[in-house]
Amino acid sequence: MSVKPGAADTSAAVTTASWLPLIVVVLTQIQASFAVNALTVSMAGITTDLDTPATSVGTAITAGTFAMAAFILLGAKIGARYGTRLVFQIAVAIHGLAMAAVALSQSPAMLFVAQAASGAVIALIAPALTVFIATNFSGDQQAKAIGYLAAAIPAAGVLALLIAGSFATTIGWRYSFALVVALAVVNLVLSFRVKPVPPQKDITIDWAGAAIAAVAVILLSFGFSGLNSWGVILATDAAPFSVIGVSPAAILIVLGTICAQGFFQWTRSRKAQNKPQLFNLDVLKTGAERATTICMATMMFVGTAANFLIPLYMQIIQGRSSLQTSFSIIPYTLSIFIASTVVARLYKTYSPRLIARAGFVVVAAGLILLAFTIRGDWHQIFVVIGLITLGLGQGAIVALVFNTLLTAAPKELAGDVGAWRGLVHNMSGSVGIAVASVFAVGILGTLVSSQLIDNPTIPASLKVESGINLDQVNFVPNDQLVVTLENTSATQAQIDEAIRINTEARLRALRTSLLVLAGLSLLAIIPAGRMPNEVPALEEPQPTKGKK
Template sequence: MTRWRALIVLGTAQFLMVLDTSVMNVSISQLVEDFDTEVTAIQAVITLYALVMAAFMIIGGRLGDIFGRRRLFLLGLVVYATGSALTAVAPTLWVLTLGWSVIEGLGAALVLPAMAALVAESYRGRDRAVAYGVIGGLAGAGIAVGPLLGGWVTTYLTWRLVFAGEVVVVIAVLCFHGAIKETPRAGPPPRLDGVGAALSAAGLALGVLGVLQSGTWGWVRPRNPPFTVLGFSPTLFVIAAGVVVLAVFLHWERRREARGAEPLVHLPLLRKSALRSGLMSLVSQNLILLGLFFTIPLYLQVVQGFDAFQTGLRLLPVSVTMLAASMCAARLGRVAGPRTVVRLALSTLAAAIVWLLATIDPVIDDAQFAGAMALLGVGMGLLASQLGNVVQSSVGEEERSEAGGLQFTAQNLGSALGTALIGSLLIGALAHTFTSQVEDHPALSEEARQQTGVALEAGITFVPTDQVRSAAERAGLPPSEVEAVTDSYASAQLDGLKAAILATGGITLVSFLVTPHLPTRRAGRPKRSDTGGTAGATGPAR
């Protein structure tokens, strides 16, 4: 049991990071009410949390190389607990953003790459495969427990208690920090590439910002932007600026390597096809998962009117089957190979999304919805069971911290894009459908259409239909037109939800394109890696 103490400490940190986001997702409606804001504002807070982690994850991995992974792990926990404490007492949305999105995000960016490297350093051979399986299982447990725990606490007490509890858990983990061991680094530590760090963070931030605001600004035609560019929406220009900054980052990194200076990212790492495919699959996995976990709670809470606990109960099937599948699929990966398991996972996800689309109705069919959620969890569990070890098994011992940074950057970039892109598509589809229905509705007068058009120009958000009905009544519309506007909005809500879920299905199908270079090795059949060694030199690629 002594040899697993380090894993208990490291795994608890992984559990906390996953629990955090799942609690937020089921508390969206309560957060909107508590801070007197809109769904799009909470969407921005959730996106910013993932973006901060994505932008600083590589930097966190490099700092672990410089100052020591154990030290960075413990420092990150202290930063994370500070953010949790501030979130627990946040009086305004801005304080919530600072505590959760920024400070907790920075703490996680220090903790997660160090955790991945410390697991690899603490265990070898079969023990390492078991350790990664446990870490993946704990991530699944966080997803399983988060919606139910967060929903119950939010409904019957307050969501703030979850973050206060995180502080207590972090203090307990710090009390057992002696279980974590680290081999002293031989030779001088590397230096941080400050320019590369700034360029990578800025490029990712601009790209995700453009995607996040697309629902408000519009993609090409301006909807409600703070400014326009040559008469067009600034969305594509902001995204393009992010791409340009990332291109400059790559050029800078190549120049540093050519001069013999230490880069932020060793770009030759990305020439390893298995690593590259693993990272792209991680982006897809989290884009799909977080996109759905943002959209589905809106359907349950805003359309169906369920509270946070009722929402958590209906998300329980996906959580349970994801945990079970991720724990059981490790053996399947050793028998069939990661590529086969990932393709099976994507096929399962596509089937689950088609089933889920059929359940999006004004009145929920709980049995059908639970079945779709359970199948979705199986697909996600199969996917999650393979990719972490594929990434870590693609690199050598000295590259583990950097690979951990890339791994969690990919995960959180996918999370940020999932919430931003799917959320913006949801709002965009809602606005387009509502506009069309109002214009074509025979029961609405020209005056009602004009008033609705003015409201749409000011911006549209995802709210309960009762709020739309109240707004129409305050505008002085007659009862028949109030009902017509309300019905049009309710129909547009369902169309927006279906468009968002359908988009995740499209991403699932596109994800098949990145699977050809995933490892195919089965148990007892080593495959040569890109660098000439065995792909499984660091343990079996589950």
């Protein structure tokens, strides 16, 4: 049953459910997202306090991300088997303890273990949030709740910037994670007022499928994260190993893809034999649901890639600090938040298909505007407008696709929908950053090489003297380039020419990357056209018996 877009709702009035479960959902999402963002914002303080390089903090963040992605499908089944609320409460408590361990960390190893543990329990939390929404809300309330859940992620980013950034520069970075511990206590106490979801004790967990899925996710995650440093096809000197010269990144991606295909084949086989499966393929049984997943993956790919390129532009080209960069992208983050919360108002008037198509056009328009207006000065009004436009389209699509998947699936599959959403978000985001990095650096290298070859101002001898490797060109600030060339025999004219080449090549590489992302957004109109053409019918709660 479906409701035509714009059709009047003739059903009887129903009692609005309490918003308390949504408060728990939003605060818990902020708890999980704030913890990761605070780690990034506090990187300088952590590296100084623990006497460790920034790469160690990056490794800890990666460990948490990989752990969440690897076990999120298993987390959904554990929640269903033992009771969503109980598993959620245990996970929130463990996450709070992990954040306490981060706050008390005395070594990089302790930080790594605590962050990995927090990522693993988020794999239990993320599906539970979806189940809480599906079991406590329906109709318009459910659509709004999904929007608020989607908006909680950018909200956590802004809060981490304002709060963790302030703490890191005043009382110390550890207080940010003490705040997360306090938030975990609040969420744990409030969760006892959320009605329990009965455990499905007849569920048997497919541990073999869980192992295959975890191996696939880990291989793909490591493979894509190593593309830039290890090489796309051929191994670089930084690669930990190679097989007949082939990059380990390419090998891991191929092996991960094989394992992923093996997981789906294993799952189909168990379903055919009426055996328990780790992931219910009914979530993706129709062409519309698969198209919705493609739209979700595309938007996360484009969004995270743009979110990587924009700070790169501000920090490398403009020379802004990480904190200054974070403040500069607040308009972008806030526009995602606003769009995620208000897009539900369009569901009764416009179909998911139309909203998705319009959203991808808006995203492409924002990226194109950015590509044609970025210069050396960030304070251009059109750049800010481009960021806001991008955020509005991105926020609307992220909330829309999640709502479409959840409303199309039975309530008992809400955990599977939540786990699938988390997995697609995580993997698409990781791939987006990796591919954007490789593509932008590749374009930069090609542009620099074309400018340096047969350049009359910069002779070949200077390239050798300065140690410039045209096969490993990367984004570097002009100041760093000047320092390198001043240690050579380069004249001022040659330094000026090198700066000109570097400046032009960086801007062109970033603009080209943004335009390619815009093109990918426009291509996403095709799968968006296969999304539902009608608003999915949402089961309304029945009036309480005995009441008139």
